[in-house]
Amino acid sequence: MNNMQEPLYKQVEEIILRKISNHEYLPGAKLPGTRQLAEKYGINRLTVNKAINNLAQAGVLSKKPSSGTYVNKQIKSESNAINLNFSNSGLMSIIKKQGAILDTKVVNKDIFHGIPYFAHKLNLTEKEDIFGIHRLRLIRNTPVALEYNYVPLKFFSDINQINFNRIGLYDYMISKKHKVEHNNTRLITMHAEKKEADLMLVKEGTTLFKIQYINSDANYNIVEYTESYLLPQEVNPNFKVHYSNISN
Numbered sequence: 001m002n003n004m005q006e007p008l009y010k011q012v013e014e015i016i017l018r019k020i021s022n023h024e025y026l027p028g029a030k031l032p033g034t035r036q037l038a039e040k041y042g043i044n045r046l047t048v049n050k051a052i053n054n055l056a057q058a059g060v061l062s063k064k065p066s067s068g069t070y071v072n073k074q075i076k077s078e079s080n081a082i083n084l085n086f087s088n089s090g091l092m093s094i095i096k097k098q099g100a101i102l103d104t105k106v107v108n109k110d111i112f113h114g115i116p117y118f119a120h121k122l123n124l125t126e127k128e129d130i131f132g133i134h135r136l137r138l139i140r141n142t143p144v145a146l147e148y149n150y151v152p153l154k155f156f157s158d159i160n161q162i163n164f165n166r167i168g169l170y171d172y173m174i175s176k177k178h179k180v181e182h183n184n185t186r187l188i189t190m191h192a193e194k195k196e197a198d199l200m201l202v203k204e205g206t207t208l209f210k211i212q213y214i215n216s217d218a219n220y221n222i223v224e225y226t227e228s229y230l231l232p233q234e235v236n237p238n239f240k241v242h243y244s245n246i247s248n
Contacts, residue, residue, distance in 0.1 A: 009051040010051070013051045016055060016060075030068045103137070106135055108133070109133040110131075110132055113126060114126050128152065134148050143199065145234070150224070150226070151223060152222070156176055173223060178223045183215050184214040209230045212225075
């Protein structure tokens with residue numbers, strides 16, 4: 001809370017949006033009370049209330065009398081988000097260095113369940129397993145993107161055995177008869193947290209594009225939820241997007 005050029009209520013809005021984006025506040029979760037937030041950030045409750053009211057009007061939060069403030073399960077809009085459909089899908093169509101070879105480094109992978117946020121994104125129950133893989137995408141050994149991919153294990157039972165340093169995720173999906181045919185994509189601008197900054201070799205607070213994908217196969221089974229982080233200067237200026245009315 002030290003940006004003197006931005007109103008305090010705007011800074012509170014950005015903090016709440018960032019916590020939602022980072023999954024600290026999950027869909028349906030109750031926010032701390034206004035008194036608690038005011039004490040935490042050293043500001044008055046009127047400022048906190050203004051931030052919460054603005055986010056409620058934007059469809060990000062819901063205020064319930066005598067209960068509290070909650071993160072909407074389906075966020076209708078965000079002040080820094082654009083819903084869109086990509087006319088030319090694939091990471092290389094987004095990155096401006098056309099003709100370059102895109103290398104992949106797997107940072108981490110795991111099978112998990114019980115996290116409501118990801119179960120909701122993939123239309124799963126909390127008991128169903130999810131395979132998660134975190135990959136750094138590089139051109140000439142320089143990071144250009146960071147991707148967090150999550151897929152339902154029920155469609156890809158052997159996915160944990162695949163070497164994704166060498167095999168593309170979409171090529172693997174096609175081999176399993178779950179080719180991506182439909183997409184819901186959202187672009188958000190954000191500031192790099194320490195984890196993303198360290199992996200992408202940039203300063204903490206650097207502006208990033210965060211692109212969220214929910215991809216489905218021909219039968220509209222959701223087969224992937226992905227969060228990609230890219231530097232704005234790496235995005236192809238000729239990359240075209242079409243705005244859509246998809247709300248989640």
